[in-house]
Each structure stands twice: as C-alpha cells, then as structure tokens.
Amino acid sequence: ARKKLENFENELQTAVEAGLNSYSDANVWTVSNAIFYTFTMSTTIGYGSLTPASVWVRLFSLLYAAFACPLAALLIGDMAGLIQLVSERAQLSVTDSFRNAFFLIGSHMTFGMLMFSYLFEWGPEDSLYFVATTISTIGFGDIVPENTFAYLVFFVYIVAGLAIYGVYQDHVVGWLTGKVDDLCVKLEPAAVTNGTAAAAEKPHAE
DSSP: OHHHHHHHHHHHHHHHHHOOOOOOBBSSSOOOHHHHHHHHHTTTOOOSOOOOOOOHHHHHHHHHHHHHHHHHHHHHHHHHHHHHHHHHHHHOOOOTTTTHHHHHHHHHHHHHHHHHHHHHHHHHHHHHHHHHHHHHHOOOOOSSOOOOOHHHHHHHHHHHHHHHHHHHHHHHHHHHHHHHHHHHHHHHHHHHHHHHHHHHHHHHOO
C-alpha cells in the first residue's frame, strides 16, 4: 500500500510539473487559461490558481509584468474617469459623495454576486467573496472559476469593478486623512500649551 501511495505521489508531481490541473486531465495551458493568467497578472489580482513550472517562464512573466502592469493601471484609471464622467452626467457624482461611491460599488458587487452564482453555480456568499477579492486585487485564489473562458467574457465588468473600487478607496483614504488631520489639530494646542508651561518652569528650576 505504501508503494502504491508513493507511486501516486510521483505521478501527481509529474502531472503538476507537466501542466495538468486538478479538475480534469486536460492540459492547463489552453488559450483561455493563458489569457486568464496574463490578465490576472497584469491587473495584480494574481489568484495563484495558474502558475508556471518552468524557471524561464517565471522570469519571462516578471519581465512581461513590468510592462503589462503599468498599462493595466492606465486602462483602469481611464475606466475610472469614464465612470466619473457618466455619473456626473447622470447627476450621480461619485467623486463628491461617499454615499454615491458606496452605492455604486455595492450595486456592482450585487450584480456580480447574482451573475457568478448563476454562471458558475456557486452559493451567493462564495460569489460575493470572489467578487470582493477580485476587484480589491486581494485575489486569495481559494475560489476561482473552472471555466476561465466564461470568466474572460466578463472582462469589462471586472475592469469596471477595479476602477470603481479605486474611486471608493480614494473616498475612504480621504475620509481617514480628514480624521487624522482633525485629530492633529486638536492635539496641537495641547502640545503647545505643555511646551510653554515647561519653558516657563525651567527658569524657576534654575
């Protein structure tokens, strides 16, 4: 039994190094999977569900990412600008109102939850988790679609989600910055008062 287990482990290792996935005996590097790999790398989502076994492919991937990531960031930035322009014409500014930005990202995630639940037959909680980890570029990779072609069909939806999350994140950073600035303003008079009192007591001590 132990010999059989060792043989199975060796066969499994050989299959992984050859580029086989755990869903079937089909080669993992199909056209759609290769596009899925380059897309998730350039957008820095990086699920980790597809990784090259060859050292040279890994090095080439790093070289490719050096050019693809900035281009993807440019695309996402342009998409964010387009979303802001459309929202302003619809009198629903996402740049001036945190509530509108939160509503927009909530609507986007809800739509994605329903869509992926139907498409991949996932539970709502798994679909919402997948959408959230995708558009935030956390990309844990513990839940990924087996059908990468269907995933790539919704390329525009995912890029729009990345852009919307960027707008939402800017609002959160702005809100936190304002809170920190307010706290610093409140603490500054106390620090000045303490410093003045210490300077006044110093001559008496001498």
